Amino acid sequence: MISDTGKGSKAAPKGAKPLKRGKACMSCRFLKIRCDGEKPICGPCRTHPRDDECEYADGPGRSRTKVLEDTVSRLEARLLELENPESSTPSIMLHDPYPPYQIQPLSKTPPLHIPEPSALKLSPFSPTSTASSLPSGRHWANFSTLEANTEFTGSSGSSKSPIRYSIAMPLTATEEPTIGHLQVSLDKFLFHARHFGFFLHIPSFRHSALLAFSLGHPNRPTPGLLYVAYLLGVHFSDVLPGQESSLLTRAVQHVSTDLMSSHPNKIIHTLQAEILLCYYFLRTGALLEAKCRAGAAVALALGAGLHRIRSSNFLVPSTIGIGAHDHAYSLSPPTDGLQEAERVNGFWAVLTLHKFISVALEVPAHVCGALEAPGMQIDTPWPIDMDHYEEGVIPRDLQGNSTIKAFLNGYLSDAHGDSSTAFLVKAAILFHRAAHLTGQWSPNMHPRDKMTYDAAAKSVNTLIESFRAAMGPPPQYDSRDPSVRTVLLTRALVDAASIKLHWIFAYAYPESKQICLSAARSMVSFGDLNFHDIGSVNPIMGNLWMTACLIFVDEISRTRHNKSTWPESQLSEDELLECYRRGLTAMSFFSQESTLMRYQLTKVQEAFEAI
Template sequence: MLSGNPPTTRGSSSGPIRTTKPLKRGKACMNCRFLKIKCDGTKPVCGPCRRHPKDDECEYADGPGRSRTKALEDQVSRLEARLQELENPDASTPSVKLHDPYAQYNETQRMSKSPPLYVPAEPTVFVGPLSPFSPTSTSSSLPSGRHWNTFSALEANTELAGSSGHGHSTSPIRQIPSTSPFLGAEEPSVLTIQNLLDTFLPHASEFGFFLHVPGFRASTLKPLSFGHPGRPSPALLSVVYLWGVHLSKSDALLGQEQAFLTRALQHVSTDMLGTHPNRIIHTLQAQILLAYYFFRIGKFLEAKWQTGAVISLALGSGLHKLRSANNPPPATLGLIHDAPQYLDHPQTLLEEGERINGFWSVFVLHKLMSVALEPPLSVCGPLESPGIQVDVPWPLDISQYIDGLFTAEIRGNSTVRSFLGGLPPASHSGDSSAAMLTKASILLHRATHLSAQWSPNMQQREFQAFAAAFQTVHRLIEGFRAQIPQLAGHETGDPTVRTLILTHALADAAIIKLHGIFSYADSSSKQHCLTAARNIMHCGGVNLPEVGYLNPMMGTLWMIACHVFIDEVSRLRSQQPWPETQATPTGNELTEEELMEYLRNGLAYLSLYSEDNVLTRYQLTKVQEAYSAI
């Protein structure tokens, strides 16, 4: 290569630049080399580039600066070398050495007995894992009457609960932008946690909570870190905190509900990948609570998604075969080193009882969601699929497991199928409040599905099969209603009262669903519907404002009863005569004013529970629209 530029002579100011020495090989500009044309080597712009300008400037490899083309060639060479290094890691020395950017922070957290909350100087924060499948906002369906559009982050100075514990969270920590709704705290302060538990736990059973409440509260308040195996799993804690915020009357907490929801969804999405010893049962509980939460705030698609996920988890874990008389093999949860993994054997009767009650909580959730959100012809779901046989015994109340009433000889065999067939149970009769609620949900689900099968154009054989099934379900409902304990004698604040209110209402709604399709043409069916609707409105004589929160399904049941009264008022106002083939009802007829009084009670109940319940508010609107149309 020449040591300098070749000497040149210049003609006129506008004349071409000419070389005084012949062009040596390899001195062509980059454009001419690429196009493989003869270059005169004239600088700064050669003849071919001057005569035919191109997008790329005329550049020489030995120019005073590094040409763009040369830079691109060098970059290609580096990438090819890196690709070769990645494809053959054993044959080369890595050019990039990875390190843990959080090692120092994690070590500080482990060594310090009372670590200060980490707030980095840069506009980033440390939070738990962010699932790519977790929605970042659910405000589209939230009620406008509350501060849903002003959700803010958890305070940056929130104290980490359980900082004196020796354990640490099993969830990895990562950085996300400062637009995240979290500012470093995995949990609220201990005082806030206590307030959230006091708000939620007295009403927890209404939203599918099946764990032992005192034990859950005690483990939650242990001075251990978030995610420690001695405390509930991060997913369950996060969802319980969310419910506490949702039911609170504090504007400051309600303003952070979206942040709590986002954190709950993150942990529910990732906790099954962790190592918490109770991750299966606690994730099951968390998903049930989330399904009821979405149902209550009117996010039906999310509610159905969570319901489907929790059904899959329950069936996949083999909970429907616990204490089976058929001795099925345990469900395989996975393989580690080619060895099958199973759900750990319960250590106590209480732990086994929680698993049994957990499955039935999933079962009740499925039945209620199906009736409330699915078309009547589509209410059957995975739990009714061929090959799914529920053998688990009927649930007991948690206190009964503690008292040792769940004896070793209790076994289950085709529990649901035997109940619907009118067969005696294989072991205990299932007369606990939890079992009664389960049976009531089964009957409502069955009546809804059966009534959808009716068609006036049925063939004779189809009609006979329908009539037989109709009579069987009617007898089951009437026999079951006679077995439900009455509400009289229970304290208003007793959680059993709320369970009994829902159980009675479900059984009465089953009668309405079964007979409603014939109430216009058959006086007997009409009387069955009116009696059941009045029972739903009476609520056993309990003063509802003193009862507290009820299961979100109650709004649907009140709406069903209200429509019975609206239909009857409409018939009376139109003076629609009964068919001559039917006996004209006498004596038990309700006047329009009596019907309106029951209807006003129903509207009052819906209005009472619609203040912070989007679903009930929507149902109240639909009932008002139906009434205004008659």
């Protein structure tokens, strides 16, 4: 007989005691089936298995059904509370810890209120006295020499790298400094700007930066570029002391979002900001961040087509395009000669930065990059000196064709490429090329590979000497001349290129050793140059001076320990010590404001103490 209380359920045996409702399993209760209460599985659930397990309300834990019922009850109560907020007791009130990022207009009167940053400070290296102690007498072999610049890889976990730091989120509500602080910080920055990759026209930039429009206005520079300029102005001076960390955070935030804005100059200004940030991170010892910024600058320059400005080569259309008419994304045509000159100089500023970062932060075998990729052709004409810009300075009929390739092939007589900025770029190319060749050499090279290497090295060496001759004799440096830092860096790069090319052969060939000594001596010959007057130098100068000092340390060691084995040096030990001290003095002076150079100074002193 089938009971009417549920399909398939048998009637309770005659004389059985009725089962209390609370003893039934949850599944039978839901289906309204008489349950026999057997545990762990009741009779109906055992006879007709279901997806839901047989559960009892009086079990050791809360059943799944009970949990679901409680959840439904809680959600219904919450829904009722939200529908009738005035008649219900409020729960815990929450607030938004990240208020909307409001853009305030430029204020000329209120001061900038920025709280003390909570970021971890850099732990600077404490440089020792510039007056180095006398050599300890230990043999040179006891010192582990600088191994392929591995200490400049930027790894935060390596004891060979400068200490990294974290950035605190700013809590300031005011967007910009007061007009007074703005002018002072900009002027401090612009005094050093050209030596840190600034390629824009300085008078035009300063004028637009001080316009009384809100941050992000199209007539002003992009917010990211403005904040990077403020950051470097504070970094180079004591304006707004203690605010560098907060300004850095704001600068990074704006630079990361400026490309999504509608600013008419967002590409070029973001490119400029990335270059400046890279030099800032390199100078402060944040090497991984510097590499990231350099990579972003290279990608942005190539993506905008800055390497093909005034190209005489036919551009082959893409076979798979994502834009209209299958054209690659590029900048709109320049509105005037000044804008075009800024784009030309912008590309070469990126290339120079790329060369510096590659040599300083990579081992020689890896000194290459996107700008040396197979098939990469650079047609952009050589840069001009923006400080002496005049309308029409780039001839209207000038076209570019394999600019770097022609230079490396010995084509030096380029009337358009004789500006001081162009000379600096060419010196950086030679420096990078020599370092790249050094990384390709191996003592176990195949004879055919050795012939190829010898031919390439001879070609670069000839080019270095020809370029040095084109620069003329070393000048008498004038500390008051604004161009002294550019001339100093250009010549140091050429000398460093000679050292890079000959250093690996200095132990086997006396001629290579003398070339290295002569180049190192030239790098530390400053005449009556007053370091106090010239201002901050490009961060790569630390690498160049360190290279020269290590040449002197190595030669002093040879002079003391191998007099009978090695040919006598052209310089006496006293002359070598004097050259070493001149280089050390320069590094000590500029290391006072550069974490990276303090680190490099320490490595040089360790090398000297080991001989």
